[in-house]
Amino acid sequence: MTPLAGCLLVSALLFSIGLAGALTRRNAILVLAGIELMLNAGNLNFIAFWRFGPHPEFLTGMMFVIFSIAVAAAEAAVGLALILAIYRHAHTSDVSEITEMKG
Amino acid sequence: MMRPDSVPWIVRHLWLIPVLPMVAAGLSALLKKAQRKMSAGLAIGSMGIAFVLALMAFAQTLAQPVVRVNNFPWMQFGNQWIVLGWLLDPLAAVMLVMVTFVGLLIFIYSLGYMAHDDNRGRFFCFLSLFAGAMLGVVIANSLLLLFMCWEVVGLTSYLLIGFWFHRPAAAAAAKKAYITTRVGDLGLLIGMVWLYSQTGTLLFFNQGTGCLEQGAIAAMGAHLAMGGRAVSTAIGLLIFCGAVGKSGQVPLHVWLPDAMEGPTPVSALIHAATMVAAGVYLVARVYPLMTASALEVVAWVGAITAIFAACIAVAQNDIKRILAYSTVSQLGYMMLGLGVGGVAVGMFHLITHAFFKALLFLGAGSVIHGCTEEQDIRNMGGLRRFMPVTFAAYTAGMLALCGFPLFAGFWSKDAILHAAHGWGVSRGPFYLGAAGALLTTFYMTRQMYYVFFGPQRVTDATVSAAAVAKHAIPAEAIEPVVSPRQGEVCIITDPHESPGVMTGPLVILAVFAVLLGFVGWPAWPWFQSFLAGKTAMFDWSGFSEPGLLPVMMTSTLIVFAGLLLGWWFYGRKPIVRATDPDALERLQPGIFHALANRLYVDEFYGVTVIALTRFLAGFASWLDRWVFGGLVRLVAWLAIGVGWLDLGVDKFVVNGGFDEGCREVARGGRLLSHLQNGRVQNYLRVLAAALVVLTVFLLWGHRG
Numbered sequence: 001m002t003p004l005a006g007c008l009l010v011s012a013l014l015f016s017i018g019l020a021g022a023l024t025r026r027n028a029i030l031v032l033a034g035i036e037l038m039l040n041a042g043n044l045n046f047i048a049f050w051r052f053g054p055h056p057e058f059l060t061g062m063m064f065v066i067f068s069i070a071v072a073a074a075e076a077a078v079g080l081a082l083i084l085a086i087y088r089h090a091h092t093s094d095v096s097e098i099t100e101m102k103g
Numbered sequence: 104m105m106r107p108d109s110v111p112w113i114v115r116h117l118w119l120i121p122v123l124p125m126v127a128a129g130l131s132a133l134l135k136k137a138q139r140k141m142s143a144g145l146a147i148g149s150m151g152i153a154f155v156l157a158l159m160a161f162a163q164t165l166a167q168p169v170v171r172v173n174n175f176p177w178m179q180f181g182n183q184w185i186v187l188g189w190l191l192d193p194l195a196a197v198m199l200v201m202v203t204f205v206g207l208l209i210f211i212y213s214l215g216y217m218a219h220d221d222n223r224g225r226f227f228c229f230l231s232l233f234a235g236a237m238l239g240v241v242i243a244n245s246l247l248l249l250f251m252c253w254e255v256v257g258l259t260s261y262l263l264i265g266f267w268f269h270r271p272a273a274a275a276a277a278k279k280a281y282i283t284t285r286v287g288d289l290g291l292l293i294g295m296v297w298l299y300s301q302t303g304t305l306l307f308f309n310q311g312t313g314c315l316e317q318g319a320i321a322a323m324g325a326h327l328a329m330g331g332r333a334v335s336t337a338i339g340l341l342i343f344c345g346a347v348g349k350s351g352q353v354p355l356h357v358w359l360p361d362a363m364e365g366p367t368p369v370s371a372l373i374h375a376a377t378m379v380a381a382g383v384y385l386v387a388r389v390y391p392l393m394t395a396s397a398l399e400v401v402a403w404v405g406a407i408t409a410i411f412a413a414c415i416a417v418a419q420n421d422i423k424r425i426l427a428y429s430t431v432s433q434l435g436y437m438m439l440g441l442g443v444g445g446v447a448v449g450m451f452h453l454i455t456h457a458f459f460k461a462l463l464f465l466g467a468g469s470v471i472h473g474c475t476e477e478q479d480i481r482n483m484g485g486l487r488r489f490m491p492v493t494f495a496a497y498t499a500g501m502l503a504l505c506g507f508p509l510f511a512g513f514w515s516k517d518a519i520l521h522a523a524h525g526w527g528v529s530r531g532p533f534y535l536g537a538a539g540a541l542l543t544t545f546y547m548t549r550q551m552y553y554v555f556f557g558p559q560r561v562t563d564a565t566v567s568a569a570a571v572a573k574h575a576i577p578a579e580a581i582e583p584v585v586s587p588r589q590g591e592v593c594i595i596t597d598p599h600e601s602p603g604v605m606t607g608p609l610v611i612l613a614v615f616a617v618l619l620g621f622v623g624w625p626a627w628p629w630f631q632s633f634l635a636g637k638t639a640m641f642d643w644s645g646f647s648e649p650g651l652l653p654v655m656m657t658s659t660l661i662v663f664a665g666l667l668l669g670w671w672f673y674g675r676k677p678i679v680r681a682t683d684p685d686a687l688e689r690l691q692p693g694i695f696h697a698l699a700n701r702l703y704v705d706e707f708y709g710v711t712v713i714a715l716t717r718f719l720a721g722f723a724s725w726l727d728r729w730v731f732g733g734l735v736r737l738v739a740w741l742a743i744g745v746g747w748l749d750l751g752v753d754k755f756v757v758n759g760g761f762d763e764g765c766r767e768v769a770r771g772g773r774l775l776s777h778l779q780n781g782r783v784q785n786y787l788r789v790l791a792a793a794l795v796v797l798t799v800f801l802l803w804g805h806r807g
Contacts, residue, residue, distance in 0.1 A: 023788055031784070095783050102781030 007048035015041035028083045028093045032076065039072050113159045114171040117189050117242055120156045120199060121252070123149040125235030131228040139224025146227040147210045150234060154203035157196070164196040168636040172244050172308045186306055190244035193634045194450065198241040198384055201454050205376045205461050206234045208608035212465050213368040215605035216472060226266060226366065233259035237377050241384065246295050246305040246314070246342075249385070253291075253345070256378050257284050263373060264365040276361035283358035287348015291385075294341025298392075301334055307388065315391045323392075339397035342389055343404075350382025350434045353408045357705055359431050363423040367468030370423055375430045375464050376457040383437040383453050387446045399528055402442025406523070406532035406539075408435030411702070413542035417549070417687065418698035421478050422467045425550050429504065430460055432539055436519050439532055444522025447631035451623045452515035454630070458619055459503035459511060462612035466497035469601040469609065470554060480550060481681045485559035489598040494555050496609040501551055503616040505544040505666070508659050514620035516540065521654045540658060544665025549673050557677035559598070625651060 018037025025031050043065045050061020087093050127149035131142030163171075174188030210230065217223050236259060239252030258281075265277030299305055302319040304312060311318060323335040346352070351359035362374045373379070386393065386401060393401065409432050416428035433456050441449035471478055473490055487494040503512040520540070523533040600606070623630035625645035632639035646652060672686040688695040697703065778789075 019791055023784055023791060098783075099781030102776075102779055 002052075004048055004052040007044060007052075011041045011044040011048065014038075014044065026094045026096050028086070028095050028098075029080070031095055032079045032083065035079075036072065036076060039068070043068055110171065110173065111163055113156070113163050114173055114191050116156075117160060117173065117191055120153045120160070120203070121235045121238035121242065123153050123156075123235070124231040124238065128228050128232035128235060131224055131231065134224065136224075142224040142227040142231075143210075143214055146231040146234075147207070147214075149231060150203060150207045150210050153234070153238065154200075154207050157199035157203040160191055161196045161200050164191060164193050165633075168193050168633060170308050172306075174244065174306060174309060183303075185247065186245065186304075186309070187248045188244035188306060188309075189242040189248075190308055191242065193636065194384075194387060194446065195241050197450065197454060197630075197634070199238065201457050202234070202237055202241060202377050205457055205612075206237075206372060208611060209368050209372040209376075209461060209465065210234075212371075212468070212605050212608040213366075215602045216368050216468055217366065220366075222266070226263075229259050229262045229266070230369070230372070233263065233373060233378070237381065240381050244307050244313075246298065246307070246389070249388070250291065250295060253349070253381065253385075254288070256381060257281065257288070257349070260284075260362070260373050260378055263369040264362045266365055266369065270364070273364040276358075276364040280358040280362050283355050284348040287344045287346070287355055290341045290344025290348075291346075294338050294344070297334070297341065298338050301338070315389065320391055333394055335392055336394045336397045339389070339393040340400060342392065343386060343397065343401055346382030346385045346438075347404065348382070349385070350379050350438070351408075351431045352382070352404050352435060352438060353411050354704075356408060356412060356431045357701075357708065360419075360424050360427040360701070363421070363427045367423065367464060367471060370427070371461045371464030371468065374427065375460040379430060379434055380437070380453045380457060383434065383441065383449055386438070386441050387450050387453075390441070390446050398442045400442075401438050402523075402526070402528075402532050405435045405438025405440070405442055406535040408432065409439060409539040410535045410542070411435075413539040413546065415698055415701050416546045417542060418685070418695050419546075420481055420699075422470060422480050422483075422550065422554065423464070423478060425480070425546060426460070426463055426467055429463075429543065429546070432543065433460065433504070436516060436536065436539070439523060439536055440519035443526040443532060444519060447623075447634045448518045448522050450634060451630050452512075452519055455503070455511040455515040455616075455619050458612055459500045459616035462496060462500035462609060462616050463504060465605070465609055465612065466493050466500060469493040469605050470497075472601050472605070473599050479681075480553035481678075481683075482560060483554045484557045484678065484681075485555070486598055487555040490600045492600060492606045493609065496606070496613040497555070498551070499613040499616050501547045503620075505547050505662050506540055506658055507662055509617075509620070511616050511618070511620035513658070513662075514624045517655055517658055518623070520658055521648075521651050524650050524654050537657065537661060541661045541665045541668075544662050545669050548666055548669025552669065552673035553678065556674065558679060560678065560681045 015038050018034045018039075018041060021034030021037060022031050023034075025034060046061050046065050046068070050056065050064075053061075083093055086098060090098055092098070124146070127142075127145040131139070131145050134142060170190060170192040172188055172190040174186050176184040177187045178185050210227070213226065213230065217226050220226065233256060236252045236255035240249055240256060243249035243252060261277045261281040264280050265274050267273045268277070295305065298314055301323050302314045304314050304319070306313045307315045309316070313319065320335060323333065323338070348355045359374060359379065363370050365374070412428045412431035412435060416425050416432065419425045419428060433452070437449045437452045437456070439449075440452050469490065470483065470486060470493060473486070473493070474483060477483065499510070503510040506513045506516040520533060520536050523536050524530075526532065621627070625648065626643050627639055627641045628645060629639040685695060700706070778785075
């Protein structure tokens with residue numbers, strides 16, 4: 001097993017855990033945590049492909065991941081703010097109860 | 104070529120003469136109701152100026168008796184220009200002076216006659232329009248312009264006959280006049296078009312190329328129409344058709360007596376002095392077009408009209424109707440004069456007749472006015488005591504009409520009879536004319552005795568409440584022929600002389616009726632020479648022309664015989680009661696009734712021409728209603744059927760299809776809307792499933 005395959009395997013595991021969390025949790029904060037896990041799985045892939053790719057001497061993958069983490073931090077802040085706002089409005093953070101946006 | 108500056112001022116501005124009265128008519132039509140009083144002033148003023156201009160034109164032709172024309176292009180028609188224009192020659196000048204002078208007098212007279220009429224403004228407006236159009240006819244140098252004015256004249260005649268249109272008789276008479284003259288005008292129009300196609304011009308005079316000048320006539324004489332006669336004969340006869348209609352010649356005379364439904368000044372101006380003479384003037388104007396055979400027809404038509412109308416006049420009882428038939432008869436004499444003697448003979452009688460017939464009509468109007476709108480001569484009588492001025496003037500007019508020696512009518516009628524006597528073709532017209540002259544004297548004497556002599560036949564008339572009611576609204580009261588035998592009540596209560604504004608013109612016209620004949624008597628034939636462009640010499644030897652003196656003696660004898668006959672029948676024993684039968688009726692009731700019924704010409708037309716027209720109209724109506732109307736209805740039904748079909752298709756196929764489609768779309772939307780149930784994790788689940796499917800697919804595809 002090559003180091004790349006190992007990394008990819010870990011990343012796939014991480015993604016699946018995140019997906020399962022996002023799909024099954026009722027609490028909006030835990031859904032957000034699941035999403036963060038999936039995002040980090042993506043970041044891990046970036047690093048792996050960069051580190052074991054043809055040009056590891058350029059810092060492209062690193063840069064990508066730093067940007068991604070920054071964007072994810074911002075996204076988490078916005079997501080938490082949204083959840084807070086919804087909580088104030090609906091007095092719950094259970095996503096299965098917040099169904100006003102249905103068709 | 105004449106340079107414009109050498110054309111006299113009056114020739115260049117001759118158009119002012121007809122335009123002035125027309126402008127007056129237009130202005131008075133635009134006036135407000137309250138200002139309508141001005142329209143009489145406008146009419147008389149414009150007519151006065153036109154009279155002065157006409158005198159200037161007359162003086163111009165006296166100085167230079169030549170044809171002066173002023174042509175101008177009017178409108179383009181294909182690549183040809185229609186050229187109109189006006190002309191001044193002795194014939195036109197004489198007519199201008201006559202029309203403006205008689206018109207002016209009658210306008211003034213109308214002031215008095217129409218004083219009580221509320222629609223005076225309208226009356227003067229129409230009268231001015233008529234005068235303008237008539238003057239246009241006189242000075243037109245183009246048959247087209249003449250025809251246009253001719254039609255306006257016909258229109259005003261219609262409007263004025265029907266002036267009291269609330270009376271059914273007047274409305275019917277107006278329509279009759281209009282339609283009857285249309286028959287003649289159709290001939291005139293066809294003649295005009297034919298003339299244009301032959302000569303390419305409708306101008307009378309145009310420096311040698313006009314249709315009355317030598318070249319065009321020679322060209323037309325060369326063509327032969329049907330029956331081997333020259334085209335010019337046919338054209339001349341067609342133009343004569345117009346004259347027959349307008350001048351009331353047999354067989355289109357029926358409208359003229361009925362035209363007396365109009366106000367009396369209208370009868371005097373239009374239906375005695377000027378408009379009806381327009382036909383005679385037309386023939387005189389296009390005289391060079393009239394070939395010998397056309398003139399033969401003119402002469403015979405004239406002679407037959409002269410005797411025919413004179414016969415009918417004998418048995419009429421309406422004062423204006425007698426004069427109307429007399430007019431028809433005299434117009435016949437004019438045509439006879441044109442046919443046998445030439446322009447001067449016919450025109451001389453036209454001019455003298457205009458004066459004495461206007462005088463007679465205005466006199467009759469004065470009588471009618473004085474007798475409170477009574478028109479039946481049987482209800483009059485003894486009026487000479489009440490109306491001395493009218494009586495004197497009327498006598499002058501009557502003697503002039505009869506052709507009493509030295510009066511105007513004597514010289515002009517004698518010229519006609521003399522020409523007829525010397526006519527190479529036939530003596531028939533002379534005998535007819537002479538017999539007509541006898542009848543003329545007879546019926547005028549009868550009328551005089553009925554109207555002015557004998558006892559006043561109104562004393563025994565009871566003035567009923569109905570009559571008083573009539574008296575208040577005289578315009579409504581007049582029946583065309585008021586017959587005492589039908590129990591009509593006579594309403595003459597207080598005969599009186601007419602005001603000075605009415606008797607003044609009478610006196611002036613009477614002077615002319617007496618003296619006018621001397622401008623054309625044999626010793627000094629100034630009128631005839633003037634029309635021919637020559638100067639006249641005073642010469643007693645004019646009387647020595649062969650056949651002239653015998654004819655004069657004959658006609659003098661005829662006049663005296665007529666007067667004697669009239670006295671024998673009507674003057675010997677005064678007519679005492681209005682209900683007494685006519686003296687002639689006692690003698691020959693059959694003939695008298697036939698004459699009183701106008702020889703059944705109207706009835707004859709009723710069962711022939713009018714019945715045919717009615718039948719054709721009925722047939723056309725049937726055709727229209729059932730054949731063409733049926734077609735139209737069929738098409739309409741078809742359209743309605745197609746419409747229903749369309750509606751069905753629309754409702755059930757198109758609409759149904761669309762509705763079903765819409766319903767399906769809505770159902771689909773409802774179905775799909777279940778997907779969007781607002782649970783975020785559901786969406787995510789779908790995404791995850793899609794990801795799995797995609798991954799499996801890619802992996803599978805990669806392997807395959």
